[in-house]
Amino acid sequence: MDKLKKQVRSFEVAELANISRSTVSRALSGDPRISEETRARVEAAAAKLGYQPNLIARGLKNQSTGIVGVVVTDLDNPYHAHALQLLIEKLGAKRLAPLVFVGDTAEGAENAIARLMSYQVDAVIALAAPFSKQIVAACRAGKKPLILMNRYDGPDDVSFVCGDSHRAGSIVADHLIENGATSFAYFAGDDTTSISADREHGFTQRLAEKGFELTGRAASRYDHAQAMSVAPMLLACGAEAIFCANDTLAFALLDAARTMSPFGRPLIVGYDNSSLAAWPAYALTSVDQNLEKMTSVTVETAHAMVGDAHGGVSRIVIEPYLVARGSTSPQSRT
Amino acid sequence: MDKLKKQVRSFEVAELANISRSTVSRALSGDPRISEETRARVEAAAAKLGYQPNLIARGLKNQSTGIVGVVVTDLDNPYHAHALQLLIEKLGAKRLAPLVFVGDTAEGAENAIARLMSYQVDAVIALAAPFSKQIVAACRAGKKPLILMNRYDGPDDVSFVCGDSHRAGSIVADHLIENGATSFAYFAGDDTTSISADREHGFTQRLAEKGFELTGRAASRYDHAQAMSVAPMLLACGAEAIFCANDTLAFALLDAARTMSPFGRPLIVGYDNSSLAAWPAYALTSVDQNLEKMTSVTVETAHAMVGDAHGGVSRIVIEPYLVARGSTSPQSRT
DNA sequence: ATGCATTGTTCACACGTGTGCACAACCGGA
DNA sequence: TCCGGTTGTGCACACGTGTGAACAATGCAT
Incomplete structure (x- = not known):
């Protein structure tokens, strides 16, 4: 191994730009108080070092990881596989990262949700999952927004997107x-x-x-x-x-x-x-x-729920043809 | 919302057990210096409060998140979908969480890896991915262990698992x-x-x-x-x-x-x-x-590589029938 | 020259966890 | 009584980031 140096941290960018670490953070997040000149310098330094912010640390600080849990069943069914692929792509476009688990059995689903909770996901999408009762209960306990896709078994206050x-x-x-x-x-x-x-x-x-x-x-x-x-x-x-x-x-x-x-x-x-x-x-x-529309709407709903203290409940029905x-x-x- | 209280933290467990936070950490991690009596008390308190450690914080501290990046292509191919499902299940059994991205195009793959890096994944598994060149380069730049599954295009020092x-x-x-x-x-x-x-x-x-x-x-x-x-x-x-x-x-x-x-x-x-x-x-x-064996071996290899400063390179061939x-x-x- | 508003930057803390080190408590031997 | 060893626990720091509050610098009005 040539260098076992870790990933570049924001400190090193600051050092290179002769500036404090906080200014780097603000410059990259588009804070209006930063002068255009220093912003350019920071961006140049960041690009030069290939700086990519540590999203784990950011997640810890911001209490929002940008990770969305996806619980899925039976990927051997091409319909589910296709839906998952669309979900992943559309989540990516919104800069959300999907942490995927398989919930084929009741305790499997429960276990999956527990793991997702530990990872502080911002929201959970359950894709045509059976055992939605367990999932709903677990998400409620963990105060995580949940969206059921193609299922609407739960009580009145859970969001879903499904076909008519x-x-x-x-x-x-x-x-x-x-x-x-x-x-x-x-x-x-x-x-x-x-x-x-x-x-x-x-x-x-x-x-x-x-x-x-x-x-x-x-x-x-x-x-x-x-x-x-x-x-x-x-x-x-x-x-x-x-x-x-x-x-x-x-x-x-x-x-x-x-x-x-x-x-x-x-x-x-x-x-x-x-x-x-x-x-x-x-x-x-x-x-x-x-599915194209269904997954789009699901992701948009999830995205909207991230910030809100999941007060809003949205129950959307997509027209089939x-x-x-x-x-x-x-x-x-x- | 009944309570907008966040997830339980280890501090609250400590409080309930009349003990310091560090002891809680040690008790749950099985440190031999903790007396059997306090360990039992801690576990009881943790169970009562439903404490689940925050893996994001742990990941930040330990420099190891337990997240494995998975880059996949064309889930409409049932073979890939099945492989992904097996991978997810087997990763779960090893207490690893899969962060899944789709890398259909060259820049898509590159982008996916960049996101994975930001999330400090412990390893990357590329599943039958084209554009393995980009993936290999990106993982090398980020010093992340990489395993190609069903592909062995790369240079001599990248690990792979594939069929004969x-x-x-x-x-x-x-x-x-x-x-x-x-x-x-x-x-x-x-x-x-x-x-x-x-x-x-x-x-x-x-x-x-x-x-x-x-x-x-x-x-x-x-x-x-x-x-x-x-x-x-x-x-x-x-x-x-x-x-x-x-x-x-x-x-x-x-x-x-x-x-x-x-x-x-x-x-x-x-x-x-x-x-x-x-x-x-x-x-x-x-x-x-x-695939059963291929995914097992892939996951085991990934698991083994997490700790090692990815010095070892393993190139494994599975017998087809x-x-x-x-x-x-x-x-x-x- | 001094007070005040504005602008750009830095200091220091917090997020929740693991862990090295110091330290308290206790015990046995001289 | 004093000392060394063992056992269990707590303090304080570090991981990398975002951000409120403090602060330096500058311009302007009195």
């Missing part, structure tokens, strides 16, 4: 009716979250308005293998159109349908519009939750 | 020959990393040893749509077996082959063994890089 699942269900119903379906089924997931229930409720309610009702229903874990084993039972009900709680379920259903009867299958709609949905092999009509593809084109039916 | 791509290529060649193929092609990606080149080199070298050579070759971005548009050209070469640099390419190739000639196609092998490969619709034979499925079963050929 109820409306999405109704949009799907309209689309299927428009394309000629007259009998319908729903393929549910195994979660008991409110947004999942809303999808189904919005779907059936709209169907009822048009004079239809569900002729079939099945549930499965969000897992290709299990979904495929459940699918035949659902297909057997003979419904002309099936709405799935999730793209994963929809892909399994398509695969199963292809195997059972290669030349005719019901109209199928998924949820999440993952990139596979666009593959010609599936061409799956799917609900897009507008349908992306129609071959899986619901009328001619694909029997 | 050369050997994987040779395993694939053997497998295809065993299953009766006599003519071969390679479907390359658009990256110029050494591991990518190794896959192809290991493949062709083994073929040459057995008296065969490549009859076709194509390259595409790692993207389903583009890969599908390139695929017909590659299939036209008539090779009986095709090795793809990536599962994404392999799926596109399978889709294209299905469309062109539904009842006969070459043997196809992918790389990464992503979860889709197991889906019956694809049943893709693929090389598994043993082949998962054979229907896409290379002999009867699937024409």
